[in-house]
Amino acid sequence: MASLKDLRNRIASVKGTQKITKAMQMVAAAKLRRAQMAAESARPYAEKMSQVLGNLAANLVGGVQGPKLLSGTGSEKTHLLIVCTADRGLCGGFNSSIVRLAREHIRRLTAEGKTVKIVTVGKKGYDLLRRQYRDQIIENRDLRGNKPVDYEFAAEIADSVIARFEAGEFDVATLFYSRFRSVIAQVPTAQKLIPAELPETGATAPDAALQFEPSEEAILDTLLPRNLTVQVFRALLENAASEQGARTGAMDSATRNAGEMIKKQTQIYNRTRQAMITKELIEIISGAEAL
Amino acid sequence: MATFQFDFVGPERTVYSGPIEAVQLPGIEGEMTVLPGHAPVLTALKVGVIVINEAGHAGKRVLVRGGFADIGPTSVTVIAERANPFEEITPESLDRDIAAVELLRDATTDFAKKDELNGQIVQLQDAKVALAL
Numbered sequence: 001m002a003s004l005k006d007l008r009n010r011i012a013s014v015k016g017t018q019k020i021t022k023a024m025q026m027v028a029a030a031k032l033r034r035a036q037m038a039a040e041s042a043r044p045y046a047e048k049m050s051q052v053l054g055n056l057a058a059n060l061v062g063g064v065q066g067p068k069l070l071s072g073t074g075s076e077k078t079h080l081l082i083v084c085t086a087d088r089g090l091c092g093g094f095n096s097s098i099v100r101l102a103r104e105h106i107r108r109l110t111a112e113g114k115t116v117k118i119v120t121v122g123k124k125g126y127d128l129l130r131r132q133y134r135d136q137i138i139e140n141r142d143l144r145g146n147k148p149v150d151y152e153f154a155a156e157i158a159d160s161v162i163a164r165f166e167a168g169e170f171d172v173a174t175l176f177y178s179r180f181r182s183v184i185a186q187v188p189t190a191q192k193l194i195p196a197e198l199p200e201t202g203a204t205a206p207d208a209a210l211q212f213e214p215s216e217e218a219i220l221d222t223l224l225p226r227n228l229t230v231q232v233f234r235a236l237l238e239n240a241a242s243e244q245g246a247r248t249g250a251m252d253s254a255t256r257n258a259g260e261m262i263k264k265q266t267q268i269y270n271r272t273r274q275a276m277i278t279k280e281l282i283e284i285i286s287g288a289e290a291l
Numbered sequence: 292m293a294t295f296q297f298d299f300v301g302p303e304r305t306v307y308s309g310p311i312e313a314v315q316l317p318g319i320e321g322e323m324t325v326l327p328g329h330a331p332v333l334t335a336l337k338v339g340v341i342v343i344n345e346a347g348h349a350g351k352r353v354l355v356r357g358g359f360a361d362i363g364p365t366s367v368t369v370i371a372e373r374a375n376p377f378e379e380i381t382p383e384s385l386d387r388d389i390a391a392v393e394l395l396r397d398a399t400t401d402f403a404k405k406d407e408l409n410g411q412i413v414q415l416q417d418a419k420v421a422l423a424l
Contacts, residue, residue: 038303045300048370052333052361151302151372213320213334222335223359225373233302 004276007269011262018258024090025251032183038148039180039237044229053196053227056220067217069162069224073171080163080170081105082193084177084235085125086243086290087143094137094178094186094243096122098210101188102176106133114279117170119158121236138164140281149240154233161232162225165194177235178242184249186242191235193228293327294346296366299353301374306353307343309392314367315342315350316360325360325367332362338414340421341369352417356411377422385419393424 002010049137057070078135083102085095102118102125103289109116118133120140130137141157143149161173173194179187294313299307315324317339336358342350358371389412396408 042302044298044305045302045370048298048300048368049362052359052368052370055361056333154302155372211330211332213318213332219333219335219359229372230302248414 002272004269004272007265007278011265011269014261014265016264018255021251021254021258025248025255027245028091028244028251032241032248034148035237035241035244036180039234039241042234042237046234049223049227049230053223056216056223067224069194069228070220073168075171076114078117078170078172079109080117080161080164080173080194080235082119082121082157082173082175082232083125083129084175084239085120085122085128086239087123089124089241089248089252090153091243094246095122095128097186097188098176098178099125099128101190102129102262103132104138105174105176105190112188119157119161119176122239140168143236149233149236151229151233154236155229155258156234158229158232162228175231175235177239178246179247180238180241186246189230193231196224196227205222295327295364297343297369298366298390299341299343299369299371299374302418306371309345311343311345313344315340315344316369317341317355322362325362327363329362329367331364332360334360334362334422336360336369336371338408338411340418354380356364370411376386382419382422383409385415385422389415389419 011014049076053172081102083098085098089095116133118129118137120137122141122143126137126140139160143165144153164170165173171194175191175193177189177191179189182276191232294310294312297307297309297311297314298305307358308310312385313324313326315322316334317337319335320336322339323334324328336337336355338356339354341355344350354375354377355371358369361370361409369398392411392415396405396412399405399408
């Protein structure tokens with residue numbers, strides 16, 4: 001049986017851990033609020049963007065063939081997977097559930113005989129995927145620490161994806177991230193980026209009166225890359241909120257587990273102490289009786 | 292005077308939202324002022340200044356760098372990646388932006404692109420003059 005000193009040390013160590021997890025939980029909760037606010041204030045932009053794009057595409061239907069970003073290259077041979085994760089761990093199943101979803105896709109696509117290329121955003125995704133798919137990862141980016149997600153960063157990612165697309169490096173692009181549903185529910189999601197998936201705008205009849213300056217095609221040409229950036233931006237924001245949500249949950253249960261452990265260990269400690277006192281008493285009494 | 296709904300959204304926040312009397316937009320094919328009841332137009336924007344005329348107030352000015360305006364009879368929506376209300380910019384920050392664009396212009400060899408960037412520089416310089424007034 002462990003000595004009293006060992007037990008005391010163990011309790012002290014668990015208490016230390018509990019303090020850390022408690023602090024991490026509170027920090028994550030504060031960051032979560034900020035991340036949620038950022039995600040919310042970005043929403044109108046994304047909504048208006050898809051509204052405008054939806055209108056445009058509705059006008060385009062049946063007429064001219066849209067640009068390649070919208071209609072795809074016509075083949076489906078090479079797939080690009082953009083896997084967005086966090087830079088840090090200790091957030092429950094957040095990173096691994098995104099990576100698991102991506103892995104399933106990779107396995108399925110490879111089984112279908114398609115080529116898969118991977119771009120990772122966030123250190124953890126890279127760490128988790130590189131062992132298995134080292135040669136297929138063509139680019140990896142860090143989220144640059146703790147900074148809040150900014151639009152410029154999303155634009156960088158989107159620009160490089162578009163450059164690769166225009167160079168003919170892939171046909172279909174899919175974005176992996178975790179959608180933030182609530183503090184306790186984050187849903188890993190796969191979203192098709194190229195060819196662009198357009199939101200249903202309630203199938204409004206093409207607005208014949210709508211005029212375009214300079215021209216419909218020119219507007220679509222500049223709008224589509226922007227839309228891509230917005231999608232990436234939104235994924236990053238959702239990811240940031242999800243990460244903090246997952247961390248809040250994970251650290252909360254870690255704190256609770258530590259509390260339970262302390263309780264159990266304290267009980268054992270007390271029992272051992274009492275047992276020792278009893279034993280010593282018995283020794284004294286039996287010694288006295290023997291006289 | 293009649294008003295219409297004006298929304299001005301940037302990727303990180305909504306810059307402006309509310310009823311206004313008129314708005315002046317730097318359309319890619321020329322400056323335009325939109326009043327209530329305008330015919331529906333979707334136009335790209337170039338670098339320039341948007342002037343928002345609220346009811347009973349002097350114009351509020353916002354510098355945009357490219358974007359779109361979705362104009363309808365009862366509402367106008369501007370979608371712009373980079374937008375700075377005049378209160379937030381200084382001649383120094385504009386100088387930095389101009390220098391950045393000049394760098395881009397000097398780096399490119401594509402003439403059409405050079406032309407476009409030159410236009411942007413002129414617009415930014417105009418904005419600087421407008422700011423000083």
